[in-house]
Amino acid sequence: MKKITKEDIEKIDPLKKDLGKSWIKVGMSTCGVAAGADEVYATLIEEAKKRNIEIDIRKCGCQGACSVEPLVEVNVEGLPKVLYGRVNKDVAITILERHVRNKKLLHDYIFEIN
Amino acid sequence: MQKKIIYLKDTDSTQQDRVNDFYTLFSNELRDTNLIEQASVVRIADMGLYEKGVAVKILPENIVYTGLKNTDVKKIIEETIKGNKVIKESLYEKKSKQMRAVLKNCGYIDPESLEDYLAAGGYKALAKVLLEMKPEQVVEELKKSGLRGRGGAGYPTWMKWNFARGMNSPEKYVICNGDEGDPGAYMDRSVLEGDPHSVLEGMIIAGYTIGSSKGYFYIRAEYPLAVERVQKAIDQAVEAGLLGNNILGSNYSFELEIRLGAGAFVCGEETALIASIEGKRGTPHPRPPYPSVKGLWEKPTIINNVETLANIPQLIFGGGAKFASIGTEKSKGTKVFALTGKVKNSGLVEVPMGITIREIIFDIGGGILNNRSIKAVQTGGPSGGVIPQEFLDTPVDYENLGKLGSIMGSGGMIAIDETDCLVDLAKFYLKFCVDESCGKCAPCRLGGYQLLHLLEKISEGKGEMEDLDKLKKISYAMQKASLCGLGQSASNPVFSTIRYFEEEYKKHIIEKKCPAGKCKALIYFKILPPKCKKCGLCFKNCPSAAILGSREAGYVIDPIKCVKCGLCFDVCKFKAVTKE
Ligand SMILES: Cc1cc2nc3c(=O)[nH]c(=O)nc-3n(C[C@H](O)[C@H](O)[C@H](O)COP(=O)(O)O)c2cc1C
Ligand code: SF4
Ligand code: SF4
Ligand code: FES
Numbered sequence: 001m002k003k004i005t006k007e008d009i010e011k012i013d014p015l016k017k018d019l020g021k022s023w024i025k026v027g028m029s030t031c032g033v034a035a036g037a038d039e040v041y042a043t044l045i046e047e048a049k050k051r052n053i054e055i056d057i058r059k060c061g062c063q064g065a066c067s068v069e070p071l072v073e074v075n076v077e078g079l080p081k082v083l084y085g086r087v088n089k090d091v092a093i094t095i096l097e098r099h100v101r102n103k104k105l106l107h108d109y110i111f112e113i114n
Numbered sequence: 115m116q117k118k119i120i121y122l123k124d125t126d127s128t129q130q131d132r133v134n135d136f137y138t139l140f141s142n143e144l145r146d147t148n149l150i151e152q153a154s155v156v157r158i159a160d161m162g163l164y165e166k167g168v169a170v171k172i173l174p175e176n177i178v179y180t181g182l183k184n185t186d187v188k189k190i191i192e193e194t195i196k197g198n199k200v201i202k203e204s205l206y207e208k209k210s211k212q213m214r215a216v217l218k219n220c221g222y223i224d225p226e227s228l229e230d231y232l233a234a235g236g237y238k239a240l241a242k243v244l245l246e247m248k249p250e251q252v253v254e255e256l257k258k259s260g261l262r263g264r265g266g267a268g269y270p271t272w273m274k275w276n277f278a279r280g281m282n283s284p285e286k287y288v289i290c291n292g293d294e295g296d297p298g299a300y301m302d303r304s305v306l307e308g309d310p311h312s313v314l315e316g317m318i319i320a321g322y323t324i325g326s327s328k329g330y331f332y333i334r335a336e337y338p339l340a341v342e343r344v345q346k347a348i349d350q351a352v353e354a355g356l357l358g359n360n361i362l363g364s365n366y367s368f369e370l371e372i373r374l375g376a377g378a379f380v381c382g383e384e385t386a387l388i389a390s391i392e393g394k395r396g397t398p399h400p401r402p403p404y405p406s407v408k409g410l411w412e413k414p415t416i417i418n419n420v421e422t423l424a425n426i427p428q429l430i431f432g433g434g435a436k437f438a439s440i441g442t443e444k445s446k447g448t449k450v451f452a453l454t455g456k457v458k459n460s461g462l463v464e465v466p467m468g469i470t471i472r473e474i475i476f477d478i479g480g481g482i483l484n485n486r487s488i489k490a491v492q493t494g495g496p497s498g499g500v501i502p503q504e505f506l507d508t509p510v511d512y513e514n515l516g517k518l519g520s521i522m523g524s525g526g527m528i529a530i531d532e533t534d535c536l537v538d539l540a541k542f543y544l545k546f547c548v549d550e551s552c553g554k555c556a557p558c559r560l561g562g563y564q565l566l567h568l569l570e571k572i573s574e575g576k577g578e579m580e581d582l583d584k585l586k587k588i589s590y591a592m593q594k595a596s597l598c599g600l601g602q603s604a605s606n607p608v609f610s611t612i613r614y615f616e617e618e619y620k621k622h623i624i625e626k627k628c629p630a631g632k633c634k635a636l637i638y639f640k641i642l643p644p645k646c647k648k649c650g651l652c653f654k655n656c657p658s659a660a661i662l663g664s665r666e667a668g669y670v671i672d673p674i675k676c677v678k679c680g681l682c683f684d685v686c687k688f689k690a691v692t693k694e
Contacts, residue, residue, distance in 0.1 A: 003355030061308015
């Protein structure tokens with residue numbers, strides 16, 4: 001990376017962090033990792049590839065709902081933004097298939113919806 | 115028209131779950147009105163609302179109705195689903211009591227991406243400081259902001275920085291205190307893991323302001339993920355020219371290094387922390403001289419908490435006056451708390467100063483688990499105290515918590531219910547401090563041990579009335595004579611539990627009873643013959659063969675063999691086992 005300048009900082013597009021239209025974010029703080037977020041993240045990456053599902057999958061920090069980790073936030077165009085709690089490997093796969101591919105929500109794991 | 119979805123949830127925990135009834139009502143109503151194509155009903159696990167009755171959230175409009183009665187179903191279908199109108203009477207206006215400033219990026223950006231941080235407005239404050247502001251002006255903004263240290267003592271940050279700035283020394287240092295040794299606290303860890311660049315930015319600004327070219331991150335070794343993320347952030351910043359020589363083309367140069375803490379609570383105390391970075395034993399030194407005069411390697415040093423530093427970028431960016439518009443007269447801005455204990459939604463919360471404890475526990479935390487009643491709230495960890503339920507409406511700030519005999523501390527907040535024993539709680543914190551005392555000074559080393567001994571005596575039912583006076587006397591001596599904050603504050607939990615819950619202590623001492631049923635030596639399990647159905651479940655579950663009898667004769671507990679595990683009490687379906 002080249003050295004950045006003041007101009008770079010000023011003109012960087014604030015929308016960049018908004019990641020486009022469809023994305024998945026996995027809470028990967030210590031508590032998330034302790035609850036298995038590592039595995040969930042790895043599963044999402046791996047299975048998305050296997051199933052040819054194209055979606056931006058990212059890590060993020062604490063969301064505050066620490067008691068229902070691992071947390072996975074999913075935004076798919078045309079659907080509300082959903083925060084899923086207590087996600088495990090199987091749920092992660094279901095998220096890809098059901099939510100991302102078939103555009104249906106996983107009601108039992110919804111913890112916040114907007 | 116887009117299909118509407120009605121999300122349904124019973125947010126009360128006191129009553130029978132009425133979701134299924136409502137689900138049927140909604141489904142029938144939709145069918146009867148031929149609206150199945152236009153809307154569907156869905157039961158969900160959580161809505162982020164609590165104790166607001168039956169609630170629905172209707173998307174895509176995002177309309178939330180709470181406190182619904184059976185009769186409202188028809189109305190909702192008729193007016194909102196069909197007529198697209200909002201029903202004012204049932205509408206729930208979401209006013210979030212949380213205010214995310216320090217945590218604004220946590221959970222939103224990728225902590226391992228500098229680009230994400232930049233896109234979120236990161237390093238704009240640094241650019242402003244380096245290219246447009248003099249150090250005096252930074253201090254001036256801090257002064258206007260009223261920011262006080264978030265590491266515990268609440269010392270005004272501008273004063274600390276200004277002292278160090280005024281010192282004439284070619285070498286000065288900036289230290290970020292990421293030791294976070296309080297049991298139950300993890301605010302700083304979350305910031306370091308979720309948004310490391312914000313702390314970096316705060317440190318570089320601090321360095322520029324006091325005229326330092328070198329800073330240290332002191333992070334406890336038990337936080338490997340935080341260390342990893344901070345190291346990554348440092349590497350990225352070096353590569354991008356945000357650290358190193360001539361940052362952003364200015365004349366200012368600064369470098370950062372991580373030092374691992376050994377995991378002792380006392381190493382979070384600033385003088386002990388400095389000794390530890392110097393490679394010496396992490397024990398405290400008397401102050402003065404304060405670190406801002408003579409700190410690391412005897413040079414002027416400022417040492418700030420993670421959260422204090424993470425506040426700096428937004429403070430500078432928005433200006434001191436804007437920062438000061440939030441909070442109470444003497445405590446400005448927001449505070450992050452780690453909310454734990456008997457609360458429904460434990461987690462990390464950030465609130466404006468001046469919010470009441472009740473709002474934090476009930477509106478954000480969703481109230482107490484199992485619908486028990488709240489007894490008190492503990493703040494400040496082992497250096498803090500308890501705040502009884504009658505003071506829950508106190509606005510949270512440094513002064514108010516101090517007046518109540520507790521402290522803001524670094525931000526631990528634990529909800530205590532009727533099943534928690536306060537003697538036990540005091541014992542827990544004291545044990546922690548006794549284990550963590552470095553032993554350098556006598557009041558802390560000996561006093562702590564004596565206090566713990568007295569508390570153990572009381573919880574075993576061997577306490578005497580004069581022990582209460584002894585507890586108070588020793589506590590007082592420790593406060594006055596200990597060398598560092600650990601010893602000075604170690605007795606706070608004892609003091610404050612006696613102050614508000616002397617009756618509970620007396621019950622232990624005089625009646626030899628633990629009202630909460632926590633102190634094992636003071637509780638007895640008994641089987642009540644009239645209620646006992648002779649099912650034998652307790653008999654099967656007892657791990658210590660303390661239950662005697664048979665399905666014909668019934669059962670009794672042998673108090674000598676009983677280890678008071680409470681299993682029989684938990685398994686009995688007929689409430690035939692009593693605990694007292
Ligand atoms: C026993 C003891 C432990 C402490 N632990 C911490 C800690 O883990 N983190 C912290 O920031 N401050 C801790 N402090 C407070 C520091 O000494 C110091 O006041 C603080 O880091 C200053 O930063 P601030 O002004 O930003 O709050 C501790 C103090 C004592 C007496
Ligand atoms: S008060 Fe306790 S921890 Fe602090 S210096 Fe004295 S013995 Fe050590
Ligand atoms: S409390 Fe535990 S040890 Fe005592 S009788 Fe009941 S099951 Fe047995
Ligand atoms: S640290 Fe995981 S959500 Fe809070």
